[in-house]
Amino acid sequence: MRDRSQNQKPLQRGGSLSIEVIQAVQALKCAKRDESSLEREFESKVRCLLKLDMITVLQQLLNQNECLLALKVFDDVRKEYWYKPQVSLYAEIIRVLGSNGLFEQVHLLKNETGLELETESFNALLRSLIDFDMTGPAMECFQLIKTSGCEPKKSSFRILIKGLESKGELDISVTVKLNAQKYFGESLEFLEEEEDMIVGYNYS
Incomplete structure (x- = not known):
């Protein structure tokens, strides 16, 4: 077999x-x-x-x-x-599916194991889901990073909270804010910070 x-040859030959x-x-x-x-x-x-x-x-x-x-x-x-499952690849696929209105196809994280939950890629996934009004899957993904043993970063909380508020999901946003306070204390000043830039995925 x-x-x-x-595969050591380059993806592109002569550009x-x-x-x-x-x-x-x-x-x-x-x-x-x-x-x-x-x-x-x-x-x-x-x-x-x-x-x-x-x-x-x-x-x-x-x-x-x-x-x-x-x-x-x-x-x-x-x-x-x-x-090897990578969140960055899921984020790109979901972005393209959402932009084409194929929301019923967004089930890619179901029953998937071994995901590499790198913060930058995870944030890109959260943005993709929230941008296309998929707040339910966004919350499921947020729970995924916590159950995997990783602590959510401030940037992830900021993206989720701001996204929920922009979609009118204020009750859920309050719950997430309370959760953020357990990690970072009463002050949530980081919510006003500028979001980090997201770069494309690398699946080599």
């Missing part, structure tokens, strides 16, 4: 995407309206790709708003032995 995790990535993306887009053709293209163009090329195909489909194709590639990626 070929070890697809040992352009690899031919394998280009062919895979084009083939999937052409076949997306026919399930049997789509499955054939997946088998011949995607499942044989090396790790980094698979991720690049996923990124390209997200960039082109090919949401359902991106989800299909993502489902395949999750089955690979080298796959």
Whole structure:
């Protein structure tokens, strides 16, 4: 069996995407309206790709708003032995799904284990959920970081509280503020601080 995790070639050659990535993306887009053709293209163009090329195909489909194709590639990626869940990738997928109105598809964190809860990426996920009025999933994600044994950061509390208030969820916001006081004391001056900048994800 070929070890697809040992991909040392660059994602881009001479400033352009690899031919394998280009062919895979084009083939999937052409076949997306026919399930049997789509499955054939997946088998011949995607499942044989090396790790980094698979991720690049996923990124390209997200960039082109090919949401359902991106989800299909993502489902395949999750089955690979080298796959390690990353919140930053979820945040990007949810952002694209939300911007295309595919809210029913936002169930990506369900039953997922081993998530790498890095603060910057987690904050990006919170922003994506709140931006698309998904305050319920945002609260579920916030609980996730606490049950994982990590302490929420001030920036995460700030994003959640400000987001809830902007959506009119004042009762929930009060509850979160009380929770923040348990971590940081009575003063919540940090809520007025400027939000940290969010950078793109890296799944290499």
